[in-house]
Amino acid sequence: MxxxxxxxxxxxxxxxxxxxxxxxxxxxxxxxxxxxxxxxxxxxxxxxxxxxxxxxxxxxxxxxxxxxxxxxxxxxxxxxxxxxxxxxxxxxxxxxxxxxxxxxxxxxxxxxxxxxxxxxxxxxxxxxxxxxxxxxxxxxxxxxxxxxxxxxxxxxxxxxxxxxxxxxxxxxxxxxxxxxxxxxxxxxxxxxxxxxxxxxxxxSKSPVAVRTGKAMVYRQLGMPLAQAYDYAADVMAGNMMAADVSEGIDAFIQKRPARFTGR
CATH class of the missing domain: 3.90.226.10 (2-enoyl-CoA Hydratase; Chain A, domain 1)
Known part of the structure:
Protein backbone atom coordinates (compact mmCIF):
# COMPACT_ATOMS: atom_id res chain seq x y z
CA MET A 1 0.00 0.00 0.00
CA SER A 204 -25.88 9.66 26.78
CA LYS A 205 -24.26 12.19 29.12
CA SER A 206 -24.11 15.96 28.81
CA PRO A 207 -21.62 17.00 26.12
CA VAL A 208 -20.73 20.00 28.27
CA ALA A 209 -19.85 17.80 31.24
CA VAL A 210 -17.82 15.33 29.19
CA ARG A 211 -15.77 18.00 27.42
CA THR A 212 -15.28 19.98 30.62
CA GLY A 213 -14.27 16.85 32.47
CA LYS A 214 -11.71 15.60 29.98
CA ALA A 215 -9.93 18.95 29.81
CA MET A 216 -9.99 19.29 33.60
CA VAL A 217 -8.61 15.82 34.33
CA TYR A 218 -5.57 16.20 32.10
CA ARG A 219 -4.77 19.73 33.24
CA GLN A 220 -4.89 18.99 36.97
CA LEU A 221 -2.55 16.01 36.65
CA GLY A 222 0.48 18.29 36.54
CA MET A 223 -0.58 20.45 39.50
CA PRO A 224 0.31 20.26 43.19
CA LEU A 225 -2.61 19.02 45.29
CA ALA A 226 -3.78 22.40 46.64
CA GLN A 227 -3.60 24.02 43.22
CA ALA A 228 -5.47 21.09 41.68
CA TYR A 229 -8.32 21.50 44.16
CA ASP A 230 -8.53 25.24 43.56
CA TYR A 231 -8.58 24.71 39.82
CA ALA A 232 -11.16 21.90 40.11
CA ALA A 233 -13.41 24.11 42.23
CA ASP A 234 -13.31 26.85 39.60
CA VAL A 235 -14.05 24.39 36.81
CA MET A 236 -16.91 22.78 38.72
CA ALA A 237 -18.45 26.15 39.56
CA GLY A 238 -18.29 27.12 35.89
CA ASN A 239 -19.83 23.79 34.91
CA MET A 240 -22.73 24.51 37.30
CA MET A 241 -23.69 27.46 35.09
CA ALA A 242 -24.48 25.16 32.15
CA ALA A 243 -28.11 24.65 31.20
CA ASP A 244 -27.43 20.91 31.05
CA VAL A 245 -26.74 20.87 34.79
CA SER A 246 -30.04 22.55 35.61
CA GLU A 247 -31.80 20.07 33.33
CA GLY A 248 -29.94 17.13 34.81
CA ILE A 249 -30.71 18.07 38.41
CA ASP A 250 -34.37 18.78 37.62
CA ALA A 251 -34.66 15.45 35.82
CA PHE A 252 -33.12 13.65 38.80
CA ILE A 253 -35.52 15.32 41.25
CA GLN A 254 -38.50 14.67 38.97
CA LYS A 255 -37.40 11.09 38.36
CA ARG A 256 -37.38 11.39 34.57
CA PRO A 257 -34.70 11.02 31.86
CA ALA A 258 -32.61 14.13 31.31
CA ARG A 259 -32.79 15.88 27.94
CA PHE A 260 -29.29 17.31 27.47
CA THR A 261 -28.78 19.92 24.79
CA GLY A 262 -25.04 20.57 25.07
CA ARG A 263 -25.52 24.05 26.52
Whole structure:
Protein backbone atom coordinates (compact mmCIF):
# COMPACT_ATOMS: atom_id res chain seq x y z
CA MET A 1 0.00 0.00 0.00
CA UNK A 2 1.31 3.44 -0.86
CA UNK A 3 1.43 6.06 1.84
CA UNK A 4 -1.40 8.40 0.80
CA UNK A 5 -2.57 10.39 3.82
CA UNK A 6 -6.26 10.15 2.94
CA UNK A 7 -5.98 6.35 2.88
CA UNK A 8 -3.72 5.74 5.86
CA UNK A 9 -6.24 6.74 8.52
CA UNK A 10 -9.80 6.18 7.39
CA UNK A 11 -12.55 8.30 8.92
CA UNK A 12 -16.20 7.34 9.34
CA UNK A 13 -18.69 9.65 11.06
CA UNK A 14 -21.91 8.30 12.51
CA UNK A 15 -24.21 10.08 14.95
CA UNK A 16 -21.48 12.49 16.04
CA UNK A 17 -19.10 9.62 16.81
CA UNK A 18 -15.96 9.50 14.68
CA UNK A 19 -14.20 6.22 13.99
CA UNK A 20 -10.59 6.55 12.82
CA UNK A 21 -9.12 3.35 11.40
CA UNK A 22 -5.40 2.73 10.92
CA UNK A 23 -5.08 1.41 7.40
CA UNK A 24 -1.66 -0.14 6.73
CA UNK A 25 -2.72 -3.73 7.33
CA UNK A 26 0.10 -5.30 5.32
CA UNK A 27 2.60 -3.43 7.53
CA UNK A 28 0.71 -4.24 10.75
CA UNK A 29 -0.25 -0.55 10.86
CA UNK A 30 3.29 0.55 11.61
CA UNK A 31 3.57 4.28 12.24
CA UNK A 32 5.38 5.57 9.20
CA UNK A 33 6.02 9.28 8.85
CA UNK A 34 2.98 9.55 6.60
CA UNK A 35 0.83 7.60 9.05
CA UNK A 36 1.84 9.97 11.85
CA UNK A 37 1.00 12.95 9.65
CA UNK A 38 -2.38 11.44 8.81
CA UNK A 39 -3.17 10.85 12.47
CA UNK A 40 -2.08 14.38 13.31
CA UNK A 41 -4.36 15.81 10.64
CA UNK A 42 -7.32 13.74 11.81
CA UNK A 43 -6.96 14.78 15.46
CA UNK A 44 -6.28 18.40 14.53
CA UNK A 45 -9.62 18.39 12.74
CA UNK A 46 -11.35 17.23 15.94
CA UNK A 47 -10.36 20.32 17.92
CA UNK A 48 -12.98 22.66 16.47
CA UNK A 49 -15.71 20.09 15.86
CA UNK A 50 -18.38 21.27 18.29
CA UNK A 51 -20.78 18.43 17.41
CA UNK A 52 -18.29 15.62 18.05
CA UNK A 53 -19.10 13.37 21.02
CA UNK A 54 -16.47 10.62 20.94
CA UNK A 55 -13.66 9.17 18.83
CA UNK A 56 -12.95 5.47 18.36
CA UNK A 57 -9.46 4.51 17.22
CA UNK A 58 -9.47 1.16 15.44
CA UNK A 59 -7.29 -0.70 12.94
CA UNK A 60 -7.53 -2.97 9.90
CA UNK A 61 -5.70 -6.25 9.49
CA UNK A 62 -4.17 -8.67 11.95
CA UNK A 63 -2.66 -6.12 14.34
CA UNK A 64 -3.71 -2.90 16.02
CA UNK A 65 -0.30 -1.26 15.61
CA UNK A 66 3.26 -2.58 15.46
CA UNK A 67 4.84 0.70 16.53
CA UNK A 68 7.24 2.73 14.44
CA UNK A 69 8.13 1.61 10.93
CA UNK A 70 11.52 0.01 11.59
CA UNK A 71 12.41 -0.31 7.91
CA UNK A 72 11.85 3.39 7.39
CA UNK A 73 13.84 4.19 10.52
CA UNK A 74 16.71 1.93 9.44
CA UNK A 75 16.96 3.78 6.13
CA UNK A 76 18.11 6.86 8.07
CA UNK A 77 20.98 5.16 9.89
CA UNK A 78 23.24 7.61 11.66
CA UNK A 79 20.94 10.62 11.28
CA UNK A 80 20.22 11.64 14.85
CA UNK A 81 18.39 14.79 13.77
CA UNK A 82 15.97 12.66 11.76
CA UNK A 83 15.27 10.39 14.71
CA UNK A 84 14.76 13.32 17.06
CA UNK A 85 12.28 14.87 14.62
CA UNK A 86 10.49 11.55 14.18
CA UNK A 87 10.04 10.87 17.89
CA UNK A 88 8.94 14.43 18.57
CA UNK A 89 6.44 14.15 15.72
CA UNK A 90 5.06 11.01 17.34
CA UNK A 91 4.91 12.82 20.68
CA UNK A 92 2.84 15.59 19.12
CA UNK A 93 0.35 13.03 17.84
CA UNK A 94 0.03 11.53 21.31
CA UNK A 95 -0.48 14.97 22.84
CA UNK A 96 -3.16 15.71 20.22
CA UNK A 97 -5.08 12.67 21.43
CA UNK A 98 -4.90 13.95 25.00
CA UNK A 99 -5.93 17.41 23.78
CA UNK A 100 -8.86 16.08 21.75
CA UNK A 101 -11.90 17.66 23.41
CA UNK A 102 -13.87 14.40 23.59
CA UNK A 103 -12.99 10.90 24.84
CA UNK A 104 -10.83 8.79 22.54
CA UNK A 105 -11.41 5.05 22.83
CA UNK A 106 -8.93 2.48 21.52
CA UNK A 107 -10.52 -0.61 19.97
CA UNK A 108 -7.68 -3.11 20.18
CA UNK A 109 -7.26 -6.44 18.45
CA UNK A 110 -4.19 -8.48 17.61
CA UNK A 111 -0.99 -6.92 18.90
CA UNK A 112 -0.08 -3.45 20.07
CA UNK A 113 3.67 -3.11 20.39
CA UNK A 114 6.14 -0.31 21.16
CA UNK A 115 4.60 2.95 19.87
CA UNK A 116 1.44 0.94 19.20
CA UNK A 117 1.22 0.17 22.90
CA UNK A 118 1.96 3.85 23.51
CA UNK A 119 -1.04 4.68 21.34
CA UNK A 120 -3.28 2.47 23.48
CA UNK A 121 -1.93 3.97 26.70
CA UNK A 122 -2.46 7.48 25.33
CA UNK A 123 -6.13 6.98 24.48
CA UNK A 124 -8.52 7.99 27.25
CA UNK A 125 -10.16 4.57 27.27
CA UNK A 126 -9.33 1.20 25.74
CA UNK A 127 -11.26 -1.97 25.08
CA UNK A 128 -9.47 -5.06 23.77
CA UNK A 129 -10.29 -8.48 22.48
CA UNK A 130 -9.28 -11.30 24.82
CA UNK A 131 -6.74 -12.45 22.23
CA UNK A 132 -4.98 -9.05 22.08
CA UNK A 133 -1.40 -8.76 23.32
CA UNK A 134 0.68 -5.79 24.37
CA UNK A 135 4.42 -5.11 24.61
CA UNK A 136 6.94 -2.29 24.57
CA UNK A 137 9.47 -4.35 22.69
CA UNK A 138 12.12 -1.88 21.56
CA UNK A 139 14.47 -3.34 24.16
CA UNK A 140 14.55 -6.55 22.09
CA UNK A 141 16.38 -4.69 19.29
CA UNK A 142 18.58 -2.67 21.63
CA UNK A 143 16.33 0.40 21.81
CA UNK A 144 14.68 1.42 25.07
CA UNK A 145 11.10 2.54 24.40
CA UNK A 146 11.60 5.98 25.96
CA UNK A 147 8.68 7.79 24.34
CA UNK A 148 6.23 4.90 24.90
CA UNK A 149 7.41 4.95 28.54
CA UNK A 150 5.88 8.41 28.96
CA UNK A 151 2.36 7.14 28.28
CA UNK A 152 2.92 3.74 29.89
CA UNK A 153 4.10 5.11 33.24
CA UNK A 154 1.07 7.41 33.34
CA UNK A 155 -1.26 4.41 33.13
CA UNK A 156 0.53 1.47 34.70
CA UNK A 157 2.27 1.25 38.07
CA UNK A 158 5.97 2.02 37.83
CA UNK A 159 7.14 -1.50 38.61
CA UNK A 160 4.79 -3.08 36.07
CA UNK A 161 5.67 -0.49 33.44
CA UNK A 162 9.40 -0.88 34.03
CA UNK A 163 9.15 -4.66 33.78
CA UNK A 164 7.48 -4.33 30.38
CA UNK A 165 10.08 -1.77 29.27
CA UNK A 166 13.19 -3.73 30.25
CA UNK A 167 11.99 -7.22 29.29
CA UNK A 168 10.01 -6.50 26.13
CA UNK A 169 7.72 -9.36 27.08
CA UNK A 170 4.12 -9.52 25.96
CA UNK A 171 1.21 -9.34 28.35
CA UNK A 172 -2.27 -10.56 27.51
CA UNK A 173 -5.48 -8.58 27.60
CA UNK A 174 -6.44 -9.83 31.08
CA UNK A 175 -3.08 -8.67 32.45
CA UNK A 176 -3.49 -5.37 30.65
CA UNK A 177 -6.77 -4.84 32.51
CA UNK A 178 -5.19 -5.76 35.84
CA UNK A 179 -2.33 -3.34 35.25
CA UNK A 180 -4.54 -0.46 34.16
CA UNK A 181 -3.36 -0.29 30.55
CA UNK A 182 -6.87 -0.98 29.22
CA UNK A 183 -10.36 -0.77 30.69
CA UNK A 184 -11.94 -3.97 29.47
CA UNK A 185 -11.04 -7.26 27.79
CA UNK A 186 -13.89 -9.08 26.08
CA UNK A 187 -14.32 -12.16 23.87
CA UNK A 188 -13.17 -11.37 20.36
CA UNK A 189 -16.67 -11.67 18.90
CA UNK A 190 -17.97 -9.13 21.44
CA UNK A 191 -15.36 -6.41 20.84
CA UNK A 192 -17.50 -4.16 18.64
CA UNK A 193 -20.45 -4.49 20.99
CA UNK A 194 -18.34 -3.59 24.01
CA UNK A 195 -16.93 -0.52 22.28
CA UNK A 196 -20.42 0.51 21.18
CA UNK A 197 -21.67 0.10 24.74
CA UNK A 198 -18.93 2.34 26.11
CA UNK A 199 -19.56 4.94 23.41
CA UNK A 200 -23.28 4.80 24.15
CA UNK A 201 -22.68 5.41 27.84
CA UNK A 202 -20.59 8.48 27.01
CA UNK A 203 -22.91 10.05 24.44
CA SER A 204 -25.88 9.66 26.78
CA LYS A 205 -24.26 12.19 29.12
CA SER A 206 -24.11 15.96 28.81
CA PRO A 207 -21.62 17.00 26.12
CA VAL A 208 -20.73 20.00 28.27
CA ALA A 209 -19.85 17.80 31.24
CA VAL A 210 -17.82 15.33 29.19
CA ARG A 211 -15.77 18.00 27.42
CA THR A 212 -15.28 19.98 30.62
CA GLY A 213 -14.27 16.85 32.47
CA LYS A 214 -11.71 15.60 29.98
CA ALA A 215 -9.93 18.95 29.81
CA MET A 216 -9.99 19.29 33.60
CA VAL A 217 -8.61 15.82 34.33
CA TYR A 218 -5.57 16.20 32.10
CA ARG A 219 -4.77 19.73 33.24
CA GLN A 220 -4.89 18.99 36.97
CA LEU A 221 -2.55 16.01 36.65
CA GLY A 222 0.48 18.29 36.54
CA MET A 223 -0.58 20.45 39.50
CA PRO A 224 0.31 20.26 43.19
CA LEU A 225 -2.61 19.02 45.29
CA ALA A 226 -3.78 22.40 46.64
CA GLN A 227 -3.60 24.02 43.22
CA ALA A 228 -5.47 21.09 41.68
CA TYR A 229 -8.32 21.50 44.16
CA ASP A 230 -8.53 25.24 43.56
CA TYR A 231 -8.58 24.71 39.82
CA ALA A 232 -11.16 21.90 40.11
CA ALA A 233 -13.41 24.11 42.23
CA ASP A 234 -13.31 26.85 39.60
CA VAL A 235 -14.05 24.39 36.81
CA MET A 236 -16.91 22.78 38.72
CA ALA A 237 -18.45 26.15 39.56
CA GLY A 238 -18.29 27.12 35.89
CA ASN A 239 -19.83 23.79 34.91
CA MET A 240 -22.73 24.51 37.30
CA MET A 241 -23.69 27.46 35.09
CA ALA A 242 -24.48 25.16 32.15
CA ALA A 243 -28.11 24.65 31.20
CA ASP A 244 -27.43 20.91 31.05
CA VAL A 245 -26.74 20.87 34.79
CA SER A 246 -30.04 22.55 35.61
CA GLU A 247 -31.80 20.07 33.33
CA GLY A 248 -29.94 17.13 34.81
CA ILE A 249 -30.71 18.07 38.41
CA ASP A 250 -34.37 18.78 37.62
CA ALA A 251 -34.66 15.45 35.82
CA PHE A 252 -33.12 13.65 38.80
CA ILE A 253 -35.52 15.32 41.25
CA GLN A 254 -38.50 14.67 38.97
CA LYS A 255 -37.40 11.09 38.36
CA ARG A 256 -37.38 11.39 34.57
CA PRO A 257 -34.70 11.02 31.86
CA ALA A 258 -32.61 14.13 31.31
CA ARG A 259 -32.79 15.88 27.94
CA PHE A 260 -29.29 17.31 27.47
CA THR A 261 -28.78 19.92 24.79
CA GLY A 262 -25.04 20.57 25.07
CA ARG A 263 -25.52 24.05 26.52
Missing amino acids: QDHADELVLAERRDDVLTLTLNRPDQFNALSESMLDALQARFDACRDDAALRAVVLAARGRAFCAGHDLKQMRSHEGDQDYYQTLFRRCGRVMQSIAACPVPVIARVHGTATAAGCQLVATCDLAVAADSARFAVSGINVGLFCSTPAVALTRNVSLKNAFEMLVTGQFIGAAQAVERGLINHAVPDAELDGAVAGLVGAIV
